[in-house]
Amino acid sequence: MSFSTHNFNGQRALVRVDFNVPIKNGTIADDTRIRAALPTIRKILADGGSVVLMSHWGRPLKDIEKKPHLTLADFTLRPVAAHLATLLGTEVIFSDDCISEDAANKAAALKPGQVLLLENLRYYKQEEKGDKEFAEKLAKLGDVYVNDAFGTAHRAHASTAVIADSFAAGKKMFGLLMEGEVKAAEEVLNNSKKPFTAIIGGAKVSDKILIIENLLEKATDIIIGGGMAYTFFKAQGGHIGNSLCEDDRLDMALDLLKKAADKGVCIHLPADSILADKFAADAATSSAVSTEIPSGWMGLDIGQMAIEHFSKVISNSKTILWNGPMGVFEMDKFQHGTKAIAESVAAATTNGAFSLVGGGDSVAAVNKFNLADKVSYVSTGGGAMLEFFEGKQLPGIAAIKG
Numbered sequence: 001m002s003f004s005t006h007n008f009n010g011q012r013a014l015v016r017v018d019f020n021v022p023i024k025n026g027t028i029a030d031d032t033r034i035r036a037a038l039p040t041i042r043k044i045l046a047d048g049g050s051v052v053l054m055s056h057w058g059r060p061l062k063d064i065e066k067k068p069h070l071t072l073a074d075f076t077l078r079p080v081a082a083h084l085a086t087l088l089g090t091e092v093i094f095s096d097d098c099i100s101e102d103a104a105n106k107a108a109a110l111k112p113g114q115v116l117l118l119e120n121l122r123y124y125k126q127e128e129k130g131d132k133e134f135a136e137k138l139a140k141l142g143d144v145y146v147n148d149a150f151g152t153a154h155r156a157h158a159s160t161a162v163i164a165d166s167f168a169a170g171k172k173m174f175g176l177l178m179e180g181e182v183k184a185a186e187e188v189l190n191n192s193k194k195p196f197t198a199i200i201g202g203a204k205v206s207d208k209i210l211i212i213e214n215l216l217e218k219a220t221d222i223i224i225g226g227g228m229a230y231t232f233f234k235a236q237g238g239h240i241g242n243s244l245c246e247d248d249r250l251d252m253a254l255d256l257l258k259k260a261a262d263k264g265v266c267i268h269l270p271a272d273s274i275l276a277d278k279f280a281a282d283a284a285t286s287s288a289v290s291t292e293i294p295s296g297w298m299g300l301d302i303g304q305m306a307i308e309h310f311s312k313v314i315s316n317s318k319t320i321l322w323n324g325p326m327g328v329f330e331m332d333k334f335q336h337g338t339k340a341i342a343e344s345v346a347a348a349t350t351n352g353a354f355s356l357v358g359g360g361d362s363v364a365a366v367n368k369f370n371l372a373d374k375v376s377y378v379s380t381g382g383g384a385m386l387e388f389f390e391g392k393q394l395p396g397i398a399a400i401k402g
């Protein structure tokens, strides 16, 4: 069932959104996730339907257990209702309990064009447990179920997956945001034009093993940058000074290199590095070949040779996946490599490549360098996107697609 072609006229749509936005002292610090859900909400309202929105926010029960001065009220979605009303230019009704009689009454009374936001789903432990009864109570609030929360698609929670069992095949679907995410991810993983280059960076190789292993089956080239590259250099006998290294992953790094060679996948490591004498924005800097880093120095960015090499690989690619920065891009002195790679990905996209940027820090990087609109797709789902590319089936997707 496709959301775009479905007519919501006269229907009450129960929409799972991801409104887990940063809120400080009742003020929304970044409303990107709320804005991302607007097209879906607007389409339902424009069709003549009504909308019941549900979301989680933070980890109320876990946090209250650790910090007893907190109460559920510290985790309310009420500020989101007010902000959403401003964005939509229409009233947003609020129910302060997602499965109460009040919620049921307010949902039942909705007229076409009206919007109801339910209080934080995670006030109930049943949400994260994927409780069937809780999911069934939520399901009663809508005629159709729309999942537009890609950021939680890797969780088998009540509102993201279990709830779909209560709706017939024609009455459950992805929203526009989720549809876009799934389409972009599938395009890269299952339909990629070759050469397909995956750029994997970030701090730790241990976080990225599964994604690299899965990509060995799909990609023609894998660029490895960031802190994780030094574990590969050390494993091959290189001198990496004080660079980040996971000594318990040296064998695994060699194993990955061997598997890549066996499969004919080209692994590209940064030939040179920008060095720092300490992990700090005001560190003294130097540069060296990445396998000859003197002790007392650490690699915090890829060097010029690496930039040129990686850029050439990227410019020859027809499909590009990017997850993780090439260096400590948060510090000005070590942002150059990540910026150059972002620019190369943008240029390749202009020349016809399909590029997907996913995962928290690489998304932050393309935003920092104002290149988000120059790549094909920027994913909103960090953990979900990572698990998708690890080859796992995401419960939120499976619940709808079967």
Ligand code: AMP
Binding pocket: 201, 202, 203, 204, 207, 225, 226, 227, 228, 244, 299, 300, 301, 323, 324, 325, 326, 327, 328, 329, 330, 361
């Ligand atoms: P991840 O969350 O694993 O994608 O890692 C992102 C983090 O890795 C960012 O905060 C970067 O500052 C950090 N990072 C990237 N390159 C390096 C490096 N060479 N040494 C230490 N940290 C790095």
